[in-house]
Amino acid sequence: MKALVYEGPRKVSIKEVPDAKIEAPTDALIRITSTNICGSDLHMYEGRTSVEKGKVLGHENLGEVAELGDAVVRVKVGDRVCLPFNIACGFCRNCEKGQTGFCLTTNPGNAGAAYGYAEMGPYNGGQAEYLRVPFADFNCLRLPEDAEEKEDDYVMLSDIFPTGWHATRLAQLQPGESVVIYGAGPVGLMAAYSATLQGARQVLVVDRHPDRLKLAEQIGAVAIDDSKEDPVERVLELTGGKGADKGCECVGWQAHDPGGREVPNDTMNKLVQTVRATGAIGVVGVFVPEDPKSPDKLMKEGRIAFDFGSFFSKGLRLGTGQANVKAYNRELRDLIHAGKARPSWLISHRLDLDEAPDAYSHFDKRENGWTKVVLKLAA
Ligand SMILES: NC(=O)c1ccc[n+]([C@@H]2O[C@H](COP(=O)([O-])OP(=O)(O)OC[C@H]3O[C@@H](n4cnc5c(N)ncnc54)[C@H](O)[C@@H]3O)[C@@H](O)[C@H]2O)c1
Ligand SMILES: [Zn+2]
Ligand SMILES: [Zn+2]
Numbered sequence: 001m002k003a004l005v006y007e008g009p010r011k012v013s014i015k016e017v018p019d020a021k022i023e024a025p026t027d028a029l030i031r032i033t034s035t036n037i038c039g040s041d042l043h044m045y046e047g048r049t050s051v052e053k054g055k056v057l058g059h060e061n062l063g064e065v066a067e068l069g070d071a072v073v074r075v076k077v078g079d080r081v082c083l084p085f086n087i088a089c090g091f092c093r094n095c096e097k098g099q100t101g102f103c104l105t106t107n108p109g110n111a112g113a114a115y116g117y118a119e120m121g122p123y124n125g126g127q128a129e130y131l132r133v134p135f136a137d138f139n140c141l142r143l144p145e146d147a148e149e150k151e152d153d154y155v156m157l158s159d160i161f162p163t164g165w166h167a168t169r170l171a172q173l174q175p176g177e178s179v180v181i182y183g184a185g186p187v188g189l190m191a192a193y194s195a196t197l198q199g200a201r202q203v204l205v206v207d208r209h210p211d212r213l214k215l216a217e218q219i220g221a222v223a224i225d226d227s228k229e230d231p232v233e234r235v236l237e238l239t240g241g242k243g244a245d246k247g248c249e250c251v252g253w254q255a256h257d258p259g260g261r262e263v264p265n266d267t268m269n270k271l272v273q274t275v276r277a278t279g280a281i282g283v284v285g286v287f288v289p290e291d292p293k294s295p296d297k298l299m300k301e302g303r304i305a306f307d308f309g310s311f312f313s314k315g316l317r318l319g320t321g322q323a324n325v326k327a328y329n330r331e332l333r334d335l336i337h338a339g340k341a342r343p344s345w346l347i348s349h350r351l352d353l354d355e356a357p358d359a360y361s362h363f364d365k366r367e368n369g370w371t372k373v374v375l376k377l378a379a
Contacts, residue, residue, distance in 0.1 A: 004357070174245075
């Protein structure tokens, strides 16, 4: 089958690889029809992870069930399904509690598995014609009769819509509150969108890419361009000097200043400065246990200089981690089905799988207008 393969820093290619296949009786084989490129893929693309050469990338997958293992009972051949980026067993201690991003059995020795991702188990990704899905009855989210018509919305259920939602839940956002979000990439935009759906009174979004900030404004958020003004001063000004009620980190350890210099603690310390005393912060931007290639001395060992004294003095709370997609994807699917959510609004490009290497390069440079790429595979 054809697949997008990681070959080294800033080198991905479309190659012929062995077909994905059923390996366990609980597996499903999915014929992929839509699969997105994610900001998380860029950490690997840039050579900043331990991902091995030859890995098929792609964890934001949607398609049609092509074949099933003998033990699958609920999912049927022909069902259209969206797959959470987390691969979860459904029966371990964490899965039982809904913490499917931290499954204890699918990536033994670690908590959490995913398709086509560094340190997340041996699984190939879905930027390919076919994808093997373990524990199919648990992991497949079945889609309703408008699956094809709203495919561009439903594919966002694989990751960024639930992840943006998760950021606001980790921050314990309540209706009527204000929230400040750092990062207007797909994840930050989905956090802003989720906050709006949840009835936030004021949504402030900080980034420096005009095209992305414009999308934030389209959903009623206030865009703050940190290349033009001090975001801390601006947030304080807009919140009566107190700071927003809640905050979301949607950038991660490769946070940088508008000039491109990496400053891994930038967003975390700005959150401490711009969330009001007793507020809470949700961190979904990825931070890693080590990054030997980081230009920052502390970050090489997975550390940041965090303003813990101010954080403590303000009585702030912090929630972190991979999104537990299954904790939200059913209800978010139903919002889409009911016409109350349309996350496809942020898609900038719909391309063929063959165009993926080129798309990685554009998206990696955060070129103007490259917000979110969906790869389409013909039947
Ligand atoms: N926790 C999860 O489950 C989960 C899921 C998906 C993605 N992620 C992570 O979320 C993060 C964002 O993903 P994305 O797809 O939106 O990626 P992205 O790289 O396209 O977007 C990041 C945005 O942050 C902006 N930015 C960089 N430094 C900044 C700073 N100092 N202040 C303000 N904005 C800054 C960039 O300009 C960019 O627009 C990544 O770290 C990704 O790995 C986490
Ligand atoms: Zn993703
Ligand atoms: Zn589990």
